[in-house]
Amino acid sequence: MKHKKFLITGGSGFIGSAVCRLIINTTQHSVLNLDKLTYAGNPESLLSIKDNERYAFEKIDICDAEDIGRIFNSYRPDIVMHLAAESHVDRSIDGPDSFIQTNIVGTFTLLEQARKYWLELGTEQKNNFRFHHISTDEVYGDLKKDDELFTETSRYAPSSPYSASKASSDHLVRAWQRTFGLPTILTNCSNNYGPYQFPEKLIPLVISNALQGKELPIYGDGKQIRDWLYVDDHARALFHTALNGVIGETYNIGGYNEIQNIEVVQIICSILDDLSPSLNENFSQYKELITYVNDRAGHDVRYAINCSKITDELGWFPEETFETGIKKTVQWYLDNQDWSEQIIKSIKEQDQIGLVK
Numbered sequence: 001m002k003h004k005k006f007l008i009t010g011g012s013g014f015i016g017s018a019v020c021r022l023i024i025n026t027t028q029h030s031v032l033n034l035d036k037l038t039y040a041g042n043p044e045s046l047l048s049i050k051d052n053e054r055y056a057f058e059k060i061d062i063c064d065a066e067d068i069g070r071i072f073n074s075y076r077p078d079i080v081m082h083l084a085a086e087s088h089v090d091r092s093i094d095g096p097d098s099f100i101q102t103n104i105v106g107t108f109t110l111l112e113q114a115r116k117y118w119l120e121l122g123t124e125q126k127n128n129f130r131f132h133h134i135s136t137d138e139v140y141g142d143l144k145k146d147d148e149l150f151t152e153t154s155r156y157a158p159s160s161p162y163s164a165s166k167a168s169s170d171h172l173v174r175a176w177q178r179t180f181g182l183p184t185i186l187t188n189c190s191n192n193y194g195p196y197q198f199p200e201k202l203i204p205l206v207i208s209n210a211l212q213g214k215e216l217p218i219y220g221d222g223k224q225i226r227d228w229l230y231v232d233d234h235a236r237a238l239f240h241t242a243l244n245g246v247i248g249e250t251y252n253i254g255g256y257n258e259i260q261n262i263e264v265v266q267i268i269c270s271i272l273d274d275l276s277p278s279l280n281e282n283f284s285q286y287k288e289l290i291t292y293v294n295d296r297a298g299h300d301v302r303y304a305i306n307c308s309k310i311t312d313e314l315g316w317f318p319e320e321t322f323e324t325g326i327k328k329t330v331q332w333y334l335d336n337q338d339w340s341e342q343i344i345k346s347i348k349e350q351d352q353i354g355l356v357k
Contacts, residue, residue, distance in 0.1 A: 006031045006242075007077035009062055009110065010084030012041035014197045015134070015189075018235040019081060024049040032075050034060045034068075035084065044339065045196040062106040065113060072117035079130045079242050080114055082107065085166065087136075088200060092162035093297060103165035104172070107133070111176045118182060131184045132242040133173040137227070137252070138163035139188060142300030145225075149306035152188075152250040159298045177248050185245040187238065190254040190305055194231035194325065195332040199340050202261065203326070206268050207333045208340050210286045211276065216269075220295030222262030225302040229255035230325035233318040240316050251310040257322035258304050264326075265290060271330045 006023060010016040011033030023029050025048075035041045037059055049055050060067045062084050084106060086092065086099045114131050121129060140150040141157030158164040170186060177184040193203045206216050237253045245251060259267075269286035278284055310316050320328070333340060 004029045004078040004243075005075060006079050006081060007034065007071070007075060008032070008081045008083065009034045010041070010082075011035055011057075012037060012043055012046060013083060013087075014040070014045075014194075015192055015231060015234060015238075016081075016083040017042070017045035017196060018194070018231045019083070019238055020046060020055065021049055022232070022235045022239055024052050024055050028054070030054040031056070032071070032077065033057045034062065034071065036061045038086075040087070040198045042196070042198070042343065044342075062110050063101060065109050068109060068113040069116065072113055078125070078128060079132065080110070081132045081134065081238065081242055082110055083134045085134075085169075087162065089138075089160045089162045090200075090296065092160055092165070096161035096165075099161050099165040103162075104168045107169035107172055111172060111182065115176060115180055115182050129183055130242055130245075130247075131173070131176075131182055132238070132245070133169065133184060133186045134238060135166050135170050135186060135188045136163065137188050137190050137254070137303050137305045138300065139167040139170055140303075140305075143302040143304055145302065147302075149304045150252065151306045152252055152309055159300050174248075183247045185241060185247065186250040187241055187245075187310075188250065188252050188305065189234055189237075190227035190229045190303060192229050192231045192234055194329050195336070196339075197231070199344055202264065203268065203329060204333060204340065206265050207272070207330060208344065210269065210272055210289060211334075211337065213278075213280045213282065214289065215291045216265055216286075216289045217291055217293045218262055218265060219293060219299060222260060222265070222292065223301075224261050224299065225258050225304065226261065226264075227254045227304045228257040228259060228264070228322050228325070229253065229318065230320035230328075233320055233325075236319075237310060237316045240314055241310065244314055246313070251314070252305040252307050253310060253316075254305045254307045255318045255320070255322065255325075256307065258302075259322060262290075267322075267326060268330060271327060275330065276334055 011020045012035040092099045158167045176182045
């Protein structure tokens, strides 16, 4: 296979950094990572590849059309993987402005600069160019307990400012493909977890709080259901889709692991009991730290997606079960507690870090 140039936006984020590491560590392709380095962007997630000659980084805001245009013209990418986004539901409720700006205006800016670049390419490179937009299952809204799984043709019904902004960006991507012919591919994923995840999300938050003897806050009754996808499985799916996905198509990516939030927390507590037993005189088992807090406004009850299309058409399937993936994840956070502590200290309102979507 000809070595390709990947332009990855948001490559310093949780999922983006996993994609960057995958490409650099397992292929001969090149990566240029564009990231604004907001609170959730962490260069330390890329220390293992930062000196590789096939990896480069530029600190750029995707809303800056001039800078984005300059990058397209100088780097000459073959594939764009657009992961840059504001992605935390609680933050979107507290302050939706940045979500509208980054997720909608940023995607529009990137699409326009990609279109201008693509139109000027030679025939062969033009035919091989791909714009891969990475989105979320939250655009579909939520499911009742017995509802069938979301598919790629499910109607959009976003519930939060975050999911509404991602739904809008999805529509823009499809419009640029249909109206202008820009060769786009779209993927929607379920909840990710794994190493290097920012500690405001449920799993790293629970691990961090438990190890510090802090409360483990659960929204409502904790019975909200999520489908959990190990981040390295997701990275493989994204890379494979970028190379082999059909132009104009959408692919759902999930882990086939529907679990209630309270069960996730209880599983983590059990693993920690085995791997790092409590030495705190105030509790003997980590589950004693579980507390229930008022539910979030507009909280979706259940997300679950049908991934048969990407399996049947592209041959991808998740390698990790939740049992294997969560054990790896907990062990990684135990082995890298300094990483989490440094991030938490950098957040001004560290005691108000949000809960999972």
